[in-house]
Amino acid sequence: MTDRPKTLLLIGATSDIGRATALAYAQAGWNIILAARNETTACRNRDDIATRSTNAVSIQALDILDTERLKSFVDDLPVLPDTVVCVVGELGNQERAQWDLKHASMVMRTNFEGPSLLLGLLAERFLARGSGAIVGVSSVAGDRGRGSNYVYGASKAGFSAFLSGLRNRLSSTRLRVVTVKPGFVRTRMTAGMKLPPFLTAEPEEVGSAIFAAAEGSRGRDIIYVRSIWRPVMFAISSIPEPLFKRLGL
Template sequence: MTASKTVLVIGGSSDIGHATALRYAERGWQVALAARDTAAARRNADDIKARTGTEVAVHALDVLDTAALASFVEDFSALPDTVISMIGELGDQARAEHDVAHAAMIMRTNFEAPSLLLGLFANAFAARGSGTLVGVSSVAGDRGRGSNYVYGAAKAGFSQFLSGLRNRMALAGAVRVVTVKPGFVRTRMTAHLKLPAPLTVSPARVAADIFAAAEERPRDVIYVGRRFWLVMTIIKLIPEALFKRLKL
């Protein structure tokens, strides 16, 4: 039975955060959401309660307020069993090329903030002796492309952080770290983009794959959907002399 298990979804106001929290609630978990936009997170929480009958706690969290991260973790009277970071901001690549503040926001939101926060939870989980951490990165971090390299660079950094944290926690033997790499997902963040239908998945699909990798069939790194593993493998194998001439 998993009725007593708890999950904290950071980025709980997002579409993927909503779908993932719902997935856990449907499986009998106690669910909490954390978000800067608490009104949107509360709407997601109310929807989950209406669908499952599960009461969902909502916590206010501005992940860019670095000084507040430690107290956010310490304030939990009982640590969750699983913590999932959905933190992300696509931003505007063209703007980021000239607006340093915008580029910094993208980098901090996608790399610095989730890395620092999951690192703090990792320490707390290691002290307790158990726990699962899930970081939602992106296939965009597998190779820098001119169309989104600021976002991609930040996601690449986050993926490497999760890899190192997984290595450290595995040697300690207490905490699991899962890296999730979605490709194209139909969300509010991507609503303005023309996405290729065969390579695009729903938030519910991401949620199902997260739950499977974290709780049912343990995996270290997963791609969502799986076709993207092949796509990104091919892209990574393109020689740099040719790659730099491509518009990707």
């Protein structure tokens, strides 16, 4: 009798990072549940991953902003996953968010409210079972507010704080909570932006880092992708506020 394959629930399955993460798990022998609002794109990713692995890949419809249906989403899962990875992200437009409250709300709710509520629900199910790993993809943008993207940064800061609190609460259990903070990543969301090569990761790099952190025996609680972002953000966070305001970041 062989052990059953483990199952990954990937929240945000239509993103480039989501696809790369799901593929990393699938190639390690995991079954994959892809959760996404756009089922057409999710189907393409499902088919691509299925051709590169031998394990099951399925799709569950999910609108992260429809918070009233998050509980039924968890209830309807075909199996309680061993690990959940949330890569949901919405960069939005800072200038628009300054006057369009619906746009600002959408960015904040997509990056913070929806993911936090869903991962909180899954944490309770994992706690009742006695095992599980939770991975939330936040951002270095949440380490310090910048004038150029503070709506996005604030939402990611909130998500990082939620994950930190959840990790603290569950520290005496067998559950793991990992925060992933990518810097620049070459994806469709950053298309057209000038990205510094030595600070810019590929989606596959992020996916591999997530798998290593969540499933490795010595994984960190908080990982930066790429690792150079850790000292960079420490330095940025240490700049006194009067000087930071003059930098115009």
